[in-house]
Amino acid sequence: MDPSARIYSRFNLRLYDVVVLVVSNAWAWRCSTTLTLLPFFHKNLGESAHLDVGAGTGYYLAKSVHPLSKTGNVTLLDLNEATLNTATSRLRHAGYKGTIDEVHHNVFQPLPESLRGRFDSVSLFYVLHCLPGRMEDKGPKVLANLADGLRPDGVLYGATILGRGQGVSHNWLGRRLMCLYNKKGMFGNADDTLDELKRALERYFEQVEVKLVGVVALFEARRPKMKCTRKAS
Numbered sequence: 001m002d003p004s005a006r007i008y009s010r011f012n013l014r015l016y017d018v019v020v021l022v023v024s025n026a027w028a029w030r031c032s033t034t035l036t037l038l039p040f041f042h043k044n045l046g047e048s049a050h051l052d053v054g055a056g057t058g059y060y061l062a063k064s065v066h067p068l069s070k071t072g073n074v075t076l077l078d079l080n081e082a083t084l085n086t087a088t089s090r091l092r093h094a095g096y097k098g099t100i101d102e103v104h105h106n107v108f109q110p111l112p113e114s115l116r117g118r119f120d121s122v123s124l125f126y127v128l129h130c131l132p133g134r135m136e137d138k139g140p141k142v143l144a145n146l147a148d149g150l151r152p153d154g155v156l157y158g159a160t161i162l163g164r165g166q167g168v169s170h171n172w173l174g175r176r177l178m179c180l181y182n183k184k185g186m187f188g189n190a191d192d193t194l195d196e197l198k199r200a201l202e203r204y205f206e207q208v209e210v211k212l213v214g215v216v217a218l219f220e221a222r223r224p225k226m227k228c229t230r231k232a233s
């Protein structure tokens, strides 16, 4: 398994919420889980079918049982089966009664036929910065695959930690974590910039909004382009 997914063993998943969602988001990446990321997750959640890419511990979904109750189907997609199982149990435990489909899949591969054109919303939280490669390579590959999952009126939205570029200034803790995680292959974002992310999104979507909070880019992309109008940048 790729190091971007291998690290999420059952044991490490028990530490994930505290290490990433509580400590790192507040002190290293300066983007609050509860004040910024969770409301952003809720705001974009679709009404009938949602795809969560990079399931992790299922934190955002489990905190969304109320808005999710309108959503008849949740699909979880991940390269790591431990995260799929953990997120499903957590969502059930939180009281979600709709259907949950687990898809063991690599985001670098095209979506299975059965998932194409199906979702009102696709969330991609904290996955892009884990993936290896430069944003201009990995961004278009992953976004092209996920754009295919959306209905024409659907939204792809997410968040990713940037490495450098205008407005991106890492603090002492952030620099240490970036160095360690990039060395271990858990992150592949040393050169990820806001401009490259925006360019990758604009290649596949007509309407793109990106904003920076701390060193985290929050993005929303609507109106997926038809395959024949997607231009190489």
Ligand SMILES: C[S@@+](CC[C@H](N)C(=O)[O-])C[C@H]1O[C@@H](n2cnc3c(N)ncnc32)[C@H](O)[C@@H]1O
Pocket (backbone or CB within 6 Å): 002, 004, 005, 006, 008, 053, 054, 055, 056, 057, 058, 059, 077, 078, 079, 080, 083, 105, 106, 107, 108, 124, 125, 126, 127, 130, 131
């Ligand atoms: C940092 S966690 C994010 C978890 C959750 N979305 C959150 O924001 O708390 C990254 C997730 O992406 C998954 N992942 C990493 N590389 C992947 C790949 N190539 N294809 C699919 N999932 C991948 C990992 O297994 C993990 O669940």
